[in-house]
Amino acid sequence: MDRLTEITNNINKILKRIDAACIRSGRSADEVKLLLATKTVSAENIKLAFDAGQLLIGENKVQEIIQKYDSLSDIEHETHFIGHLQSNKIKDVLRHNVSCIQSVDSLKLATGLQNKLELYDKDIDILIQVNTTNENTKFGVSPSELVKLVKEVALLDRIHIKGLMTIGLFSSDAAKVRSCYRLLKKLQLEVIDENIDKVEMGILSMGMSDHLEIAVEEGSTMVRVGTAIFGKRVYPDSYYWNEEK
Numbered sequence: 391m392d393r394l395t396e397i398t399n400n401i402n403k404i405l406k407r408i409d410a411a412c413i414r415s416g417r418s419a420d421e422v423k424l425l426l427a428t429k430t431v432s433a434e435n436i437k438l439a440f441d442a443g444q445l446l447i448g449e450n451k452v453q454e455i456i457q458k459y460d461s462l463s464d465i466e467h468e469t470h471f472i473g474h475l476q477s478n479k480i481k482d483v484l485r486h487n488v489s490c491i492q493s494v495d496s497l498k499l500a501t502g503l504q505n506k507l508e509l510y511d512k513d514i515d516i517l518i519q520v521n522t523t524n525e526n527t528k529f530g531v532s533p534s535e536l537v538k539l540v541k542e543v544a545l546l547d548r549i550h551i552k553g554l555m556t557i558g559l560f561s562s563d564a565a566k567v568r569s570c571y572r573l574l575k576k577l578q579l580e581v582i583d584e585n586i587d588k589v590e591m592g593i594l595s596m597g598m599s600d601h602l603e604i605a606v607e608e609g610s611t612m613v614r615v616g617t618a619i620f621g622k623r624v625y626p627d628s629y630y631w632n633e634e635k
């Protein structure tokens with residue numbers, strides 16, 4: 391089988407899984423977008439996914455965005471940033487047409503973004519990344535601090551909050567994974583309840599290759615899928631979520 395056929399088949403399988411989960415939970419399939427998590431995937435293979443009709447990608451590393459930028463620029467597509475963003479890389483993200491940063495989890499990062507956005511006279515969409523795992527992992531605002539952070543970031547006029555993102559627990563225990571996604575949905579409703587000026591909560595970015603059905607059942611509007619489409623990566627995920635490495 392050639393690589394295009396393989397990637398196309400994999401994408402079709404994912405779309406079927408999303409459809410089935412939507413049907414099971416009484417949702418319409420067009421409520422859930424597919425974002426291709428393309429860390430470590432070559433521009434060549436990303437282009438095959440474009441050929442298969444998928445034009446929304448997410449990158450974890452600024453360096454990879456820069457490396458692939460020229461090869462991908464002839465095909466119109468959308469890039470989100472889904473990794474941990476260091477302040478000194480903000481300018482590179484803004485220079486490379488990233489339309490949404492899904493991983494904003496501190497006022498410090500948001501303020502850094504606002505400053506650079508003013509400098510370049512740009513705006514950007516973001517999601518607030520929440521740590522739903524109840525563990526001392528590094529990334530994501532804790533649930534108890536979410537509303538405060540949303541209120542603060544909402545005051546930065548170049549930044550448009552569009553929803554929430556979470557990674558959730560790495561576990562084969564479906565019930566534990568589900569509780570992370572359920573928490574993000576609950577937090578979304580809490581933020582909506584606060585009626586904060588200029589804050590939109592339409593996007594819930596949650597669900598990856600392994601448990602995307604659970605995420606859809608719990609209200610995901612965007613699943614981020616890499617492995618099930620492009621195959622296994624060489625390094626563990628922790629490597630790609632840490633921009634410092």
Ligand SMILES: *Cc1c(COP(=O)(O)O)cnc(C)c1O
Pocket residue numbers: 427429450472473557597598599600614615616617618627630631
């Ligand atoms: C790698 C990654 C994904 C996709 O994970 P897979 O298990 O490969 O589907 C989703 N979200 C983020 C933030 C990622 O880094």
